[in-house]
Amino acid sequence: MKILVTGGLGFIGSHTVVELQQKGFDVIIIDNLSNAGIEVLEGITAITGIAPEFEKLDLKNKVDVSDFFSRHSDIGGVIHFAASKAVGESVENPLLYYENNINTLVYVLQELSNKDNANFIFSSSCTVYGQADTLPITESAPVKPAESPYGNTKQIGEEIIRDTCHINNHLQAIALRYFNPIGSHPTAHIGELPIGVPQNLVPFITQTAIGMREQLAVFGNDYPTEDGTCIRDYIHVVDLAKAHVVALERLINKNNTENYEVFNLGTGTGSSVMEVIESFERVSGKKLNYRITDRRPGDVIAAYADTTKANKVLGWKAKSTLDDAMASAWKWEQKIRN
């Protein structure tokens, strides 16, 4: 059985390809290389010893998507990562996000809807919860009006999949709502490669420490939290990747109880920005240069997962600690900059 991984050269996609190959799956990657370099293929191969099949293809091109599926009738599952994911960019250019994140999803689902049996894993995000009323956040927490077009594309994407599964019981789907993915593969052959100035905390920390950035700006320390900084659930990207394989196997083995299921993927532990900085300083032995600045618009105060459903139903649990993840991120940063 061959598994299609769209956006498979990206940060979470590439780590998931490694885990799929190490579980014995044949993988074919589609990526348009808009946010990832072809050299990631070498990184994956260096880890697993198996070069995944790869096709450069833009899923916005409906004809190309249809042609791909007609040439690969042996695809037994799809893990769909391909999407734009920068919150700030989505506010400035919403149509780019609606075209790239929604049209592509529709075209892939249209192809899967023609198959007798299709297994589909969707890359979603805890951003759908906005500022949850109750912490930790369970999958039954209400989906709040999105704070950004990016977040809205995840909400709309889930609704599109839910509606499609409702009328097509040949389509089995799971949406995985990620909390904050961080870190890199322990071999440092693959990792996070943000293009331009990193929007996310951890790559900004490691780029500051390596000397690429002058200083980290901590976006506010006047929040109603213990140390005044925002709290998030930082999950090691390898733990997250492993969850995708477990979810896919749930569908392949027909262990799912409904043909559309949702799981939160986090550690269940919240960490503040200051705690992340302290973790970095602990594992790297370096003092981080940072200053406190104003809050960033759109930031929620706190978000961390209730992992009961993923632990009990999916049979998956994050194993790595914050220090493990920060150490892997630092190892990767040092490798790619030297």
Ligand code: WQD
């Ligand atoms: C984490 C914390 C910032 C940068 C976003 C998306 C989410 C997912 C992960 C794609 C916040 C603070 C950050 C900096 C800082 N993306 N921070 N200085 O915003 O929780 O989630 O990325 O799937 O969908 O919403 O992650 O890493 O940007 O911020 O102080 O230079 O770090 O204020 O409290 P976020 P983040």
